[in-house]
Amino acid sequence: MHQILLGIKRDWFKFILSAIFGYTFLWSLLEPAISFLKADIYGWPKFIALLLISLMIAMIRVFPKKRITIPLKNTNTKVNIYFGDIFKQPHNIAISVNEYFDSKIGKLVSSKSLHGMLIEKIIGGKSEIFDDCINKELLNVPHEIIQRTEGNHKRYPIGTTATLSFGDKKYLLFALCHTNEEYKASATPVILLEALDGLWKRARVDCNGYAISIPLIGTGLAGIGLPPMRIIDLILVSILIATKNAEITSEINVVLHSSMFDEVNLAHVLISWR
Numbered sequence: 001m002h003q004i005l006l007g008i009k010r011d012w013f014k015f016i017l018s019a020i021f022g023y024t025f026l027w028s029l030l031e032p033a034i035s036f037l038k039a040d041i042y043g044w045p046k047f048i049a050l051l052l053i054s055l056m057i058a059m060i061r062v063f064p065k066k067r068i069t070i071p072l073k074n075t076n077t078k079v080n081i082y083f084g085d086i087f088k089q090p091h092n093i094a095i096s097v098n099e100y101f102d103s104k105i106g107k108l109v110s111s112k113s114l115h116g117m118l119i120e121k122i123i124g125g126k127s128e129i130f131d132d133c134i135n136k137e138l139l140n141v142p143h144e145i146i147q148r149t150e151g152n153h154k155r156y157p158i159g160t161t162a163t164l165s166f167g168d169k170k171y172l173l174f175a176l177c178h179t180n181e182e183y184k185a186s187a188t189p190v191i192l193l194e195a196l197d198g199l200w201k202r203a204r205v206d207c208n209g210y211a212i213s214i215p216l217i218g219t220g221l222a223g224i225g226l227p228p229m230r231i232i233d234l235i236l237v238s239i240l241i242a243t244k245n246a247e248i249t250s251e252i253n254v255v256l257h258s259s260m261f262d263e264v265n266l267a268h269v270l271i272s273w274r
Contacts, residue, residue, distance in 0.1 A: 065266040096174055115173075122166050138160065158176065159195045161198050214255070232264070
């Protein structure tokens with residue numbers, strides 16, 4: 001019921017029009033049929049039945065979308081946007097991290113972040129394994145040495161991406177946010193686009209033609225101060241720009257957490273990117 005009411009609230013005009021046209025269409029079909037069959041269906045029962053059916057049609061028409069597909073114009077790439085669990089996606093999964101690729105759960109890496117969930121759920125909370133993999137992956141990547149009281153000392157440029165393989169999946173970890181002296185992560189729209197550019201460059205090499213799935217980044221602890229709908233637009237813009245240069249992969253998934261269902265209107269996203 002909540003989803004139905006949400007759909008009506010988002011597009012009440014479409015709901016009303018759908019109900020009116022539905023009622024008119026049903027009437028135009030039912031009236032000749034009643035006359036032909038000489039059925040005794042008149043008065044309030046007929047009106048209520050038509051009204052209920054037309055309202056059902058209207059509710060179906062405005063029911064919030066849970067998945068959309070956007071074919072990027074003049075490319076071979078399509079972007080799927082849907083609600084789901086990022087860790088349940090197959091093959092290649094992109095996860096944002098801070099510029100130090102920190103691994104210690106707590107003050108440095110929140111257990112509620114996808115970065116923290118990766119370390120705890122996929123690596124079993126063993127931060128030393130995470131650090132070893134990152135150091136091997138980024139061995140020849142330029143970086144700065146920053147003296148910190150806690151955490152890793154190597155600070156990498158925004159967009160730096162390390163690919164780690166666990167089981168049958170690849171996890172593309174890309175540096176999205178800066179971290180200050182108080183271990184507070186932050187990012188901006190410009191930084192987000194820079195980070196995604198680095199991710200797509202690495203994804204071209206490591207995805208091997210398989211789809212890559214990315215969560216709605218920039219809405220968590222390192223929020224960039226934009227509503228989810230605008231962040232989706234930024235992600236789509238970055239994909240389009242990168243794909244125009246060279247194809248990343250034929251299919252890219254943007255996976256939204258279920259908690260964003262009330263904030264994200266996928267129907268409007270689809271209309272904007274047709």
